[in-house]
Amino acid sequence: MAILGALNPMLSVGLDGDKAWRLADYVKRGGYSALRRVLEEKMPQGEVINEVKKSVLRGRGGAGFPTGLKWSFMPRSFPGDKYVVCNSDEGEPGTFKDRDILRYNPHSVIEGMVIAGYAMGAARGYNYIHGEVWELYERFEEALDEARAAGFLGSDLLGSGFNFELFAHHGYGAYICGEETALLESIEGKKGQPRFKPPFPASFGLYGKPTTINNTETFASIPYIMNLGGEAYLEAGKPNNGGTKLFSVSGHVNRPGNYEIPLGTPFATLLEMAGGMRGGRKLKACIPGGSSAPVVPAAMMMNATMDYDGISKAGSMLGSGAVIVMDETTCMVKALERLSFFYYEESCGQCTPCREGTSWLYKVVHRIESGKGRPDDLELLESVTTNIMGRTICALGDAASMPVQSFIKHYRDEFSYHIEHKKCLVPVDVQRAGSGFFMATV
16 A cells, blocks of 8 residues: 655545545645636736746655656647657656556546646546556546546636647557657657657647656646645655655655655655664665666665755765665665666667667576676676766666666675676575565565
């Protein structure tokens, strides 16, 4: 069961979420009041966008790009079709917040997308839902039916003259489709591979038309911002890090789950909310932003704050907000082997550095973990990562490389021990006491 905070009533649902996802319950919590106000007052499009800018809402899918600024890139005077797309293709290992929003509060996403469509002059939207959560696709379809029946979707919304239709699109489980242009290709019925940029989606997106793509949590935050006010939302977080954020906490903690906290909250506080370290063991390392983010040692992580700037100072990225916690029983070589295998499997193969490089990364780390490591393997891994990063169409190559670089940087002694002694520095019986939980996470 998800454990969400009670800071944002549009986003948070508490422990009775199984009963609260229906339209009637959402309206009781103030749902669609923001959309009503926008339409009834005929708010200027620019005013809506400026309110989002004031909130300093940054994209909750990983990149952290300012949402209001992104919306301003959409050519509002463009005479043809324009699209608003929600990226619910949540495939980053360790991340499971968006599926809980769709499970417990789908109408917050719908309302946020309709407001976005109004602000950018788009009349149609798509929600691309990850292919391995079919039941959430069905639930979102039910929510769409409720919204249409109530007049929140379709033609002449609430008598305002504004038209907006929204569709759910079921993905096929490919990690690469989380990249926005690969997602667009998939919606169009093509192979899900990233496009060259420029042109960017704001000028040439879905079906060649201007398109804005945001994450599920980003859209779910819009109604709250419009009701509360952009400046008040900003004050709920910290400068340059507006509002609250959902963090998916997994690994060696007593209460894994989703936690909503103000941006800027100390990591130690989040760890305490998750019940602390499982079995009373010591924190060894943490991946704070999903599997593609650099790993952070315990001492650095315990002094970090959970916001874009705070995690950056710790040498990593906030990313999707997936917090993977590892205790002292974790073999860092085995953990990296599992992560490297994931990116090797998920590379779409379009770019040679990524296609060949992810294979090299996995095979070399696997060789070290299997007791067949060579003295020059660490230098080889570092060389391969530098020849991948910045040389691919999308960021998957970087995502595969950054964990390798950071694991070797912070835990080089473990890798060297594997190579020299042909076994793990952490005894096998100690690993069995806890690390299986981490391996199941990724």
